[in-house]
Amino acid sequence: MNLKELAQHLNLSQTTVSRALNGYPEVRDATRKRVQEAAIAFNYTPNTRAKALATGRSMSIGTVIPTSNKHEMVNPIFGDFVTGASEAYVKAGYDMVLTLIEDGEEERLYRAIRAKGNVDGIMLHSPTMDDPRVGLLKELGLPFVVHGRASHLPPDYSWLDMNNKRAFQRATAFLLELGHRRIALINGLEQQDFAFRRRSGYVEALAQHGLTEDPALMTSSEMTELEGYRAAHRMLALPDPPTAFLCSSMLMAIGTRRAVADARLDLGRDVSVITHDDDLSYLKNGQDVPIFTATRSSMRDAGRRAATMLLQQIAEPGGQPMQYMMEAELIVGQSTGPAPRR
Incomplete structure (x- = not known):
């Protein structure tokens, strides 16, 4: 069914039907509802090219x-x-x-x-x-x-x-409340705004607990599994290694978990890890109980x-x-x- 046939069926002008389907405010709610119900019933799909010509938009x-x-x-x-x-x-x-x-x-x-x-x-x-x-x-x-x-x-x-700053400030404070004092930040590229704000939240939370950030425990790179692994592996080999990691992505956290396992340490007991962005369709954070503690935002x-x-x-x-x-x-x-x- 095309627009002309749908309009004839409804005994309305083609202009009214088109405006009803495109959300124009001058169409009465009752008319809009009637048009939409008919469009669904007859499986009517507007022609994109015609719609673009009518509205002056590319769609x-x-x-x-x-x-x-x-x-x-x-x-x-x-x-x-x-x-x-x-x-x-x-x-x-x-x-x-x-x-x-x-x-x-x-x-x-x-x-x-x-x-x-x-x-x-x-x-x-x-x-x-x-x-x-x-x-x-x-x-x-x-x-x-x-x-x-x-x-x-x-x-x-x-x-x-x-709110990247608040999320990482809160995550860092959570680790500090658990007694951690050597907390590492595995961040995204800090010329990008989100990563800059995350670092600010991390540094501010440390300062509120009387701690100064340690450059050896801070890294900025692409948010991949390999970069997470490399950063965590290097930091765990330090004379005074971190007891906790704050990661900017699930992929980095997975790499960090691999480094923790390679060091023969237990996740959650010997080393703690918090990740961001764990609410992902194709990379779930466990089933009933989350694997990673996370700052979650869909x-x-x-x-x-x-x-x-x-x-x-x-x-x-x-x-x-x-x-x-x-x-x-x-x-x-x-x-x-x-x-x-x-």
Whole structure:
């Protein structure tokens, strides 16, 4: 069934049916409900090209990944975020366009996107402290939402972020309350804003307990299993090794667990580990009882919320920046325990 046939069946104009399906506010609720029910009953799907012509929109959302960050596409964190975002896009009739671009070519690409009009908005990932993409997209007038924040820029743009500083401050304080004093931080790349904030939370919690951070117990790298293993293996070989680790991702925590096992130590008894981002569809943190103690924040929910914010900006241009802060909850698992006696 096409739009014309659906309109004839409902004895409505094609314009009214189209507006009802696309959420225009001037359509009465009773009419909108009637149209939606008929569309479901007759398995009617709007023609994307026709919808784009009618609305003047491309009905696509852009996500641009520079080649230096291409590992993100196989990262389960990115996968969950994209899954959540896609749920919102599909519901609104949008497609997602994923583009891989050479480093240094992003400005050219964004200007070309604006000129061609082949996407209606942009989702920005992995912002740095003073990310130049924010200013560029504001200049181009493209609707965008940043997944994260850029701490060194004025906060006059739309973003969705997790309270990284508070999450890592709380996790560090939890380990300190268990008696740990040699706590290692295995962090992501600290030129990225989220990792900078996590380090700040860790350092602040140590300071509140009268402790100074030890550079030998702090590392910053890509969030992979191998990097987690290498960092933990090196630190456990120190003359005064850590009794606890705070990891920025599940993959790093898995690598840390491997290093702990290689050192013939018991997880949760000899060495404690806390991870972040354990609520992942394809990398579960155990079954009934979590393996790792974790600061948990749903990436799928973050993707869904950020996409909804971006779609609202596209539908209502010229509005105020939209900002949303998510909080992580501390989940106690089997990987933490009191500091061992030396």
